[in-house]
Amino acid sequence: MGRLFVVNLEGKIYSCKHCRTHLALCEDIVSKVSFHSRHGKAYLFSKVVNVTMGEKEERMMMTGRHTVVDIFCVGCGSIVGWKYETAHEKSQKYKEGKSVLERFKVSGPDGSSYWANHEVSQLIAGSDADDV
Amino acid sequence: MGGVEDDEPASKRVKLACGELKGNPNGSLLSEPSVGSSRDLMARLLQSEDDEEVIGSKGVIKKVEFVQIIVKALYSLGYKKSGAHLEEESGIPLHSSAVNMFMNQILDGNWGGSVVTLRSIGLKDESTIKSASFLILEQKFFELLDAEKVMDALKTLRTEIAPLCASSNQLRELSSNLVSLSQGPSAGSSNQANLRAKSRPKLLQELQELLPPTVMVPERRLEQLVEQALTLQRDACVFHNSLDREMSLYTDHKCGRDQIPSKTLQILEAHSDEVWFLKFSHNGKYLASSSNDRSAIIWEVSANGEVSLKHKLSGHHKPVSSVSWSSDDHKLLTCGVEESVRCWDVASGECLHVYEKAGVGLVSCGWSPDGKWIFSGVNDRSISVWGLDGKEIECWKGQRTLRISDLEITSDGKEIMSISKETAILILDREAKSERVIEEDQTITSFSLSRDNRYLLVNLVGQEIHLWNIDGDINLVAKYKGHKRTRFVIKSCFGGSEQAFIASGSEDSQVYIWHRGSGELIGTLPGHSGSVNCVSWNPVNPHMLASASDDGTIRIWGLNSHLQQQKKQQQVHSNGGSIAAACNGRT
Numbered sequence: 001m002g003r004l005f006v007v008n009l010e011g012k013i014y015s016c017k018h019c020r021t022h023l024a025l026c027e028d029i030v031s032k033v034s035f036h037s038r039h040g041k042a043y044l045f046s047k048v049v050n051v052t053m054g055e056k057e058e059r060m061m062m063t064g065r066h067t068v069v070d071i072f073c074v075g076c077g078s079i080v081g082w083k084y085e086t087a088h089e090k091s092q093k094y095k096e097g098k099s100v101l102e103r104f105k106v107s108g109p110d111g112s113s114y115w116a117n118h119e120v121s122q123l124i125a126g127s128d129a130d131d132v
Numbered sequence: 133m134g135g136v137e138d139d140e141p142a143s144k145r146v147k148l149a150c151g152e153l154k155g156n157p158n159g160s161l162l163s164e165p166s167v168g169s170s171r172d173l174m175a176r177l178l179q180s181e182d183d184e185e186v187i188g189s190k191g192v193i194k195k196v197e198f199v200q201i202i203v204k205a206l207y208s209l210g211y212k213k214s215g216a217h218l219e220e221e222s223g224i225p226l227h228s229s230a231v232n233m234f235m236n237q238i239l240d241g242n243w244g245g246s247v248v249t250l251r252s253i254g255l256k257d258e259s260t261i262k263s264a265s266f267l268i269l270e271q272k273f274f275e276l277l278d279a280e281k282v283m284d285a286l287k288t289l290r291t292e293i294a295p296l297c298a299s300s301n302q303l304r305e306l307s308s309n310l311v312s313l314s315q316g317p318s319a320g321s322s323n324q325a326n327l328r329a330k331s332r333p334k335l336l337q338e339l340q341e342l343l344p345p346t347v348m349v350p351e352r353r354l355e356q357l358v359e360q361a362l363t364l365q366r367d368a369c370v371f372h373n374s375l376d377r378e379m380s381l382y383t384d385h386k387c388g389r390d391q392i393p394s395k396t397l398q399i400l401e402a403h404s405d406e407v408w409f410l411k412f413s414h415n416g417k418y419l420a421s422s423s424n425d426r427s428a429i430i431w432e433v434s435a436n437g438e439v440s441l442k443h444k445l446s447g448h449h450k451p452v453s454s455v456s457w458s459s460d461d462h463k464l465l466t467c468g469v470e471e472s473v474r475c476w477d478v479a480s481g482e483c484l485h486v487y488e489k490a491g492v493g494l495v496s497c498g499w500s501p502d503g504k505w506i507f508s509g510v511n512d513r514s515i516s517v518w519g520l521d522g523k524e525i526e527c528w529k530g531q532r533t534l535r536i537s538d539l540e541i542t543s544d545g546k547e548i549m550s551i552s553k554e555t556a557i558l559i560l561d562r563e564a565k566s567e568r569v570i571e572e573d574q575t576i577t578s579f580s581l582s583r584d585n586r587y588l589l590v591n592l593v594g595q596e597i598h599l600w601n602i603d604g605d606i607n608l609v610a611k612y613k614g615h616k617r618t619r620f621v622i623k624s625c626f627g628g629s630e631q632a633f634i635a636s637g638s639e640d641s642q643v644y645i646w647h648r649g650s651g652e653l654i655g656t657l658p659g660h661s662g663s664v665n666c667v668s669w670n671p672v673n674p675h676m677l678a679s680a681s682d683d684g685t686i687r688i689w690g691l692n693s694h695l696q697q698q699k700k701q702q703q704v705h706s707n708g709g710s711i712a713a714a715c716n717g718r719t
Contacts, residue, residue, distance in 0.1 A: 002620035002639075002663045002682045003408045003424075003453060005577045005593070007554055008535055049575075052618040074619045 004074060007049040012109035014043075014101060016050075021075035024048045024101060026109055039104035042081060048099040050074045056085060064089035071099060080105045199224045205354040228253065231348060238336050243272040253347055264342055266296045267335065270306070274329035277309060286310060370647040370654055373628045373674050389654070392633070392645060393677040393689040396659050397698060400686040402429055402441050407680035409454045409623070409666045413461040416672025418442070418478065420464055421686055422452035428466045430478060431686075437676060439688050443481030447474055454538070458499045465497040470511050470535065473497040475520075487518050496539035496550065507541060509533035509550055515560075532558060536621060540581040540588075549588065551576050557588065559602060570600050577617070582626050583671065589624055589634060591617070597624050597636060599648070612636070614653045615644040620663055627669020627677065635677060637664035643679050643689065659687055 012026035024045045035042040054070040067086040072079050083099040187195050199218065203226045206215035219225050227235070230253045237246035247265050255261050269292050276285035289306055297303045309328060340348050350356075358381065365385040366372055373391040405425035412419050412433075419431040419439060426449060432442040448468035456465040463484070464476045470493030475485045487494065489510060496509035505525065506518045515533055517526040533539070537551035545562070552558035554575045559568040575593040582589070586603035595617050599610040615622070615638035624636030626648070633654075634646045643664055645655035662682030670676035677689040 002406055002622075002665045003451075004619060005536060005621045007575060 014106045016073040017105055017107050018078055019075035021050050021073050035100050037102045039102055041103040042100045045099050063092050196224050200226055200349050201354045204349045239332050243268055262296055264339055269293045271335050278329050390692055392655050393675055394655055395692050395695040396687050397690040398439055398688040403684050406682040407686055410678055410680040411455055411668045412670045413457045415461050416670045419678055420455040421680055422455050424451040426451055428452050428455055445476050447483055456498050458503050459501050467497040473508050485522050495535055496537055498539040498541045501543050501545045509537055509539050511535050538578050542585040570606055578621050578623050580625050583631055591624055610651050612646045612651055616640045623666040625667055625669055629674040635667045637667050639663045643667055
């Protein structure tokens with residue numbers, strides 16, 4: 001692999017669980033409670049760095065239809081979450097341009113990991129059911 | 133032309149001029165005997181009224197102006213007879229008789245007369261009349277001084293020149309000439325000819341430049357127009373890439389694609405891992421490459437374009453991310469990633485010095501143009517300045533650079549550039565201690581400085597390359613797209629004749645080439661089997677390009693014609709004519 005280009009963040013950092021590449025800052029979290037993936041919790045961030053994007057896909061989520069792209073860590077290529085390109089429901093427009101990082105895929109600011117909670121049951125992969 | 137308004141139709145102008153022409157039928161500077169009778173002229177002039185007022189397929193060229201600049205061109209080429217004949221035959225005199233009279237008066241030294249004539253040659257701008265009068269009277273003043281007619285000169289100064297002076301400085305300067313003359317020639321201030329006045333033809337030339345072109349056709353106007361057209365043609369020629377400057381007037385200039393390097397001439401395989409960076413020396417005789425294998429290599433470029441290994445530079449314990457040539461190409465700097473900077477002697481391959489700083493790692497390197505100092509970015513965001521002996525002379529703290537950033541220095545040593553923030557490049561003026569910033573709207577991955585120090589080529593995360601003008605006001609000039617970049621530092625560069633091209637590496641293993649002016653993608657060069665991380669165009673040979681790739685090789689690209697030539701040569705030396713690691717026929 002060539003000379004990897006990475007952006008180095010400062011502050012409370014979420015990084016890739018496998019290769020420690022910086023991904024996002026704590027201060028850029030938009031929502032911690034409303035998002036879930038098949039592995040459990042996921043956070044919505046306004047800004048995520050050092051990721052590459054996959055192909056655009058239409059996905060039906062609990063909150064409606066969205067156009068999303070999967071995002072991958074540039075360091076090791078593992079999938080870390082997804083990014084909202086377009087939301088087809090007006091109430092969901094606020095998500096456009098923002099990204100979700102799966103808590104299971106990242107190390108938190110204190111270095112902590114998150115173990116998949118298998119009791120989070122029967123949720124469709126990548127769903128973002130709003131609790132409220 | 134003549135004493136008529138410009139917006140009156142050309143035919144009317146010619147008619148009036150005809151009336152005046154009876155006195156002075158030709159427009160030449162020297163008074164030559166009139167050619168042809170005035171009645172003939174009249175007949176011809178009346179005829180020309182029926183002719184088209186505009187010529188050319190687009191109807192934008194005024195016939196009178198066209199003929200006049202041709203006449204002027206004939207005169208400046210020295211073809212006086214042809215010039216005069218054309219004036220007569222076309223019925224379009226170069227200058228109105230008033231202007232002719234004016235010119236003759238200047239050459240004869242009839243100053244008073246010329247100032248009067250000045251008012252009748254159709255100048256609308258009062259300040260132009262004033263400036264021209266001033267020039268004429270100044271000449272009169274100096275000529276009187278040279279003839280030692282001091283009292284007359286003083287009178288001229290007081291009565292004629294003083295009312296025209298825009299500032300008292302002008303008046304004072306002129307009167308100082310009077311003072312120095314009355315003191316007699318002094319040993320210190322005598323000039324050879326002891327003449328203050330310029331020649332009269334020179335005065336005429338200066339007046340010509342002052343007067344509007346409608347009164348007196350500017351010198352060499354036709355040549356200027358032709359040069360404009362040629363320059364436009366050359367700029368529009370997207371593949372123009374040759375050293376010779378010949379252009380023909382017979383057909384529009386258009387180069388073929390064959391002027392751009394597009395064929396692999398050599399594959400250099402001396403690195404044992406990914407090659408991340410490469411750069412030709414200023415004199416084009418060497419190429420330096422650096423690799424993930426923790427080494428750098430100096431290659432030699434022979435006169436016939438063959439590249440061979442000269443020195444392998446080992447010593448770094450980290451991958452080498454960049455190199456920098458000294459201005460005289462005698463020394464090379466190499467930078468280990470967040471490690472040290474090493475200085476090498478190009479001739480011997482010896483390591484002259486290791487620059488390092490306790491507790492931090494160096495991330496970039498560059499030479500001062502005078503070769504006395506070395507600049508280096510540090511991973512604590514600062515930039516350090518070192519003397520050749522290894523002593524740190526200065527350290528600019530604060531957010532000056534990032535851990536992954538290029539470092540560029542202008543060739544006069546005044547400004548230093550580095551990526552200071554995710555989306556900004558800092559331009560530091562060392563002397564003035566001032567800063568300028570280029571702000572981008574996405575993350576910057578790398579950048580390069582043009583040879584003339586006026587442009588920065590900036591690579592962005594979003595697969596775009598932006599060209600910024602940094603000379604004076606900072607502004608975005610062009611964008612180049614098409615290449616692929618998602619994970620790595622991919623470098624691009626200026627190159628070709630007059631740096632008219634932009635070349636870049638790409639993660640799809642190809643070299644991309646754009647025409648700088650139009651932004652058009654003009655070539656993609658396949659061949660490498662891994663991401664192309666860096667490209668460098670030989671500054672002295674516009675037909676040679678080098679690329680560095682993750683496949684561990686360096687490719688030297690050249691013209692198709694060179695490849696054919698190379699194949700022929702290799703057929704002649706068919707029993708292994710050794711070109712170091714060259715591959716025949718592989719594209």
